[in-house]
Amino acid sequence: MKIPFDNSYAKLPSQMFTAQLPTPVKDPQIIVINAELAKLVGIDPAMLTGDSAAKVFAGNHIPDGAAPLAQVYAGHQFGNWNPQLGDGRAILLGEVIGTDGIRRDIQLKGSGPTPYSRSGDGRAWLGPVMREYLVSEAMHAMCVPTTRALAAVTTGEPVYREEILPGAVITRVAQSHIRVGTFQFFASRGDMQALQALTDHVIARHYPEAGGPADLLDMVIARYAALIAKWMGLGFIHGVMNTDNVSIAGETIDYGPCAFIDDFHPDSVFSAIDQYGRYAYSNQPGIGAWNMAQFATALIPLMPDRDKAIAGFTAAVHRFPDLYEAAWLNIFGRKLGIAAADEDDRDLITDLLDLMTKDGADFTNVFANLGLQTARDQFIDRDAFDTWHARWVLRKSPDADAIMAAANPRIIPRNHRVEEAIAAGRDGNLAPFHALLKVVTQPYAPLTDETATFARAPTKDERVTRTFCGT
Numbered sequence: 001m002k003i004p005f006d007n008s009y010a011k012l013p014s015q016m017f018t019a020q021l022p023t024p025v026k027d028p029q030i031i032v033i034n035a036e037l038a039k040l041v042g043i044d045p046a047m048l049t050g051d052s053a054a055k056v057f058a059g060n061h062i063p064d065g066a067a068p069l070a071q072v073y074a075g076h077q078f079g080n081w082n083p084q085l086g087d088g089r090a091i092l093l094g095e096v097i098g099t100d101g102i103r104r105d106i107q108l109k110g111s112g113p114t115p116y117s118r119s120g121d122g123r124a125w126l127g128p129v130m131r132e133y134l135v136s137e138a139m140h141a142m143c144v145p146t147t148r149a150l151a152a153v154t155t156g157e158p159v160y161r162e163e164i165l166p167g168a169v170i171t172r173v174a175q176s177h178i179r180v181g182t183f184q185f186f187a188s189r190g191d192m193q194a195l196q197a198l199t200d201h202v203i204a205r206h207y208p209e210a211g212g213p214a215d216l217l218d219m220v221i222a223r224y225a226a227l228i229a230k231w232m233g234l235g236f237i238h239g240v241m242n243t244d245n246v247s248i249a250g251e252t253i254d255y256g257p258c259a260f261i262d263d264f265h266p267d268s269v270f271s272a273i274d275q276y277g278r279y280a281y282s283n284q285p286g287i288g289a290w291n292m293a294q295f296a297t298a299l300i301p302l303m304p305d306r307d308k309a310i311a312g313f314t315a316a317v318h319r320f321p322d323l324y325e326a327a328w329l330n331i332f333g334r335k336l337g338i339a340a341a342d343e344d345d346r347d348l349i350t351d352l353l354d355l356m357t358k359d360g361a362d363f364t365n366v367f368a369n370l371g372l373q374t375a376r377d378q379f380i381d382r383d384a385f386d387t388w389h390a391r392w393v394l395r396k397s398p399d400a401d402a403i404m405a406a407a408n409p410r411i412i413p414r415n416h417r418v419e420e421a422i423a424a425g426r427d428g429n430l431a432p433f434h435a436l437l438k439v440v441t442q443p444y445a446p447l448t449d450e451t452a453t454f455a456r457a458p459t460k461d462e463r464v465t466r467t468f469c470g471t
């Protein structure tokens, strides 16, 4: 297989990574390959079949031009500083420039240990690989900036967790895998050479309009605020918004215990390790600002006048809530069929969310069916809904139906469907995975007899209330 690599990270100062080959696996078998994405990154789809592709996407064969490496970073995990993390089970094969002119990383995840594995085995099991594949591709289809999935393979080797599980490797594509934590690593060590090189690299690669660190901070803040507003509009809970899981390119990255809300409640938490709800749905924007404050802190050493920089960067971080609120208003306005929502519409939106909370209405289906009787059926207090509905009918735009059809997915990767696909996959049946992947990558398509079942909210028994990192 030919991959048109054009590597730039590998040319940065050597303390920023460790050259590291993947560890070959016993019996690589392809689960799925993303032909459309392969084309975008310049891989001939004709090369995507058979043994040779399985070997590449398992790390058994290193294609010409690759420069495999593991990146080092640090991060605040649940608010606690961890001075050294890194790609513990991921290896960057290299970068490609897509047919759209955008540079992207191609990374294997689950491909064996690296110097940053700590006590981990560098592996992944099939479940989290399937989850990341499904959710990242669904997010992309819902127009959310995200890492994407190029391929998934099984390894033919067991992975030892609390149980013995089938091993797998996912190939992830991202604008880069540089994180807030990458900046924090070098800033915390006072490694000015690396911090400057990293900043120059990120500006050239992701923010060429930026004149320096101050502009870079502004631009990252703007992208991250817009990203989190998009998550909120889909009822998406990332689950591990640690600074090492915040992409500098503003993409959703590191799909671990992530989840989508079914019955709406703003304080929803799914992740089993998020004991105190730090990363609850409603906390995501506040944590977003906190993460940007950490990014700002890491950039300070680059600034000639420290006091002036602190004042300027503080003001920049304080703009995060306003940027977020403006994006949120626009997104939820469109979800209600309002072309350009203004501050007066805020109550209309929050009143609906309050009703949904009170009655445990299904987030996705209320928005997808607002014009229909089925939305009303989601509520217990029908009078309250009818009163709200009358206000909404007066306010929505003339072309509300078209706006809403584009703003409200009908099918999301519901937690119970993802779990169902994983359970079947574990038993060797990949049909549910493929069926789910097909529908979640066409989230706005009108429902058919065949797809309607994927739009259905879970029954009480089907409801998933806890998700796991599943590393």
Ligand code: AMP
Pocket (backbone or CB within 6 Å): 085, 086, 087, 088, 089, 090, 116, 117, 118, 119, 120, 121, 122, 123, 124, 240, 244, 245, 254, 256, 469, 471
């Ligand atoms: P995460 O919570 O997935 O962002 O992971 C936190 C850190 O732990 C990252 O640096 C990962 O690379 C590392 N890690 C997670 N699972 C493993 C594993 N099975 N083997 C080695 N490192 C791991």
Ligand code: MG
Pocket (backbone or CB within 6 Å): 244, 245, 254
């Ligand atoms: Mg991570």
